[in-house]
Amino acid sequence: MQDRSAAATGSGTELLDSAVSHILRETGASVAMLYLLPKNETTLHLTVLAGVPGQLAFPWTRVPLSAPMPVADAVRLGCLIWLGSQEELARRYPRPALVLPYQFALAAAPLRTGASERGGLVLLWPGSHSPQLAPEEREAVLRGCRAIDTLLRQAESSGYPVLPGSQPRVMPTPEPAVPDPAEAAAATEFIQRLPGGSCALDLDGTVTYMTSGAAALLGAAADDVCGTLPWVSLPWLRDPAVEDHYRAAVISRQKTSFTVLRPPDQWLSFHLFPNATGISVRILPTTAPGPADVQTPALPPTSGVPSRATALYHLMHLAATLTEAVGTQDVIELAGDQLMPAFHIQTLVVMASAEGRLRVEGGRGSRPGLMDRFDGAPLTSATPAAHVLMTGIPDFFPTFAELERAHPSAGLRNAVAACAFLPLIVSGNPVGSLVLAYDRPHAFDPEERALLTSIAGLLAQALDRARLYDTKDRLAHSLQAHLLPQTLPRIPGLDVAARYLPSTRGMGIGGDFYDLIRLDETTAAAAIGDVQGHNVNAAALMGQVRTAVHASAGASPAEVLARTNRLLTDLDPGLFTSCLYVHLDLAGNTACMATAGHPAPLLRQPDGQTEFLDLPPGVLLGIDPEAGYPTAEFPLPPGGALALYTDGLVEAPGVDFEDAIADLAEHFAIALDQDMDSVADTLVRYARQYTPGNDDIALLLINALRPDS
8 A cells, every 4th residue: 555645745756855955055045846747737746845844835836837936937938037036026926926025036947858848946045145146056057957857757767757746745954963962062051151042943943942041031941832833832922923034034044033022021032043954043132122233023113114924914915805806997996095004105106008108097195196297108208107117127216316316307396205116017018107106205125125016016917907807898888888779769658768787797798688669659669688697698699689579579578579589599599588578559558568587667657656567477588489478468547657677776685576676666656756867867876875786787767748748
């Protein structure tokens, strides 16, 4: 029977350990992530991990080749991807930068045999690494990839290919040198003599050693803390920022410091010193939070920037919020609502490129028209927004003086005290600029620059989706306008009005329709219906139903619906349609009608009494080609009025349909002395107030005028 742990980590993955270790030594990288691409698959599997614990790599155990991730791009494009700073990662790959807002450099390289893609290799260097990849480092990376490819081919030729498992194989940390007893005793005495306290963490964050001084400062016995995660065993360390600093130390391999209050009144400063085997921690008492020589877990309050953990929360919340935005203005408003209070931004403006010129898409804050003077400016103009859009490189100006030196013609004197211009990049192409303005000087440290660049990346992707929606929405409204009557016919003896409101969700187009048809001097026909769905298919079918009704208008309501039903059954569109057809005899003052699964109309008598008509039911159109549609005839005296509507006018969550109809009837009744246009406006206002707006609304009102009207 196969060992479960072996199955989880794959088959033969241990063969790659030595090659991965060699690459780490040759390149000086601190973290390695080796991905394999199984045959006939389009998802990379994290197979071997070195330098960090498995839980830190969990979000990237599976990476689709289509994902906007460095390793996916390296494999798909067949080239080495280098990201020399966290800011560059945020600019080019905002999604991973949000989850890893730490200082490090990254390289991603493909594993290939000829034209065959085998996988990819990701390496991370400490944040102290140069922004450039040295030629010898590049060669070491590529040489290591070739060595791994050789091992994979050899394993395949032997009949035992290396296969990834459900979990990556996490390589053990390097074994530290073991001192002799005398050295160990001397080291222990040395540590105990240091002021404050000391402890050690392994790369998983588990406490492996603690001095008596550290135990005293922490207020806990060493035996109770060793073998645990400190933010788990010590309740007052359960601050997300504490664990975040641990992650920063592990990934960036740089010293990290922060200050925490141990209740009731003891402030402690923690200094983390990481390397490949673990983290050494110095703990010192301090009299106040954040002294000059101690970095606190949050950025200083005076900077107006949230802590990394808080910033990550805001960014994740923004990402979730933007998924609900539909149009461009929605994106701008939601971004302003989320970002401006969190980052103390006074003005936010979004600019795009169109036909070689800058276009202001919208703005929020104290000066939403800040960039209006540049609307229509050529992309070649000497403006910061155009410069950022053309280069794809963000610009940060902590003071107005710096902005004026870089762009003398910016023309923003007395309008901003500090500002940032960030490129909006989609699929590697700058498509716009995000302008952030502040009313006082603002220092942009590297971490904040990376955060704001990540924000711009998220915003760019949301705007790209929103522009596509806006384009479709304009098409939808144009299509809807041509499918519905442009105007209603003028019929002597009738006062009529109609309204159509698209759903507030979705594409803005649906299958609700209405029609009024003049048959001769004394007869007319009215129809209203609802095609299932809110898309172009529903709208197209709605147009076919209207055409079919028009073609049969003049026949009895039963025959009109029967013919339309047979047509839809033959077309087999896969969508069902409700329809109400009314034959109006103006000379006889009657209304004869039939329904195909559609709500019956309201009839308002000349004295204002309003009722929900009781119609014999009929099956929806497009289901049964042999279905029959019984008719019913009602008096429509002069002064009487009919209200034909679709269910979007009355349906609301938690409201009984009969109660909703009664409310609608009451609003219809009290508008007795108004013309039908005014009544239609009244009923639409009612619908907007009491319904959720997630369904289309069609409304057709018909009033039989009194002879003296």
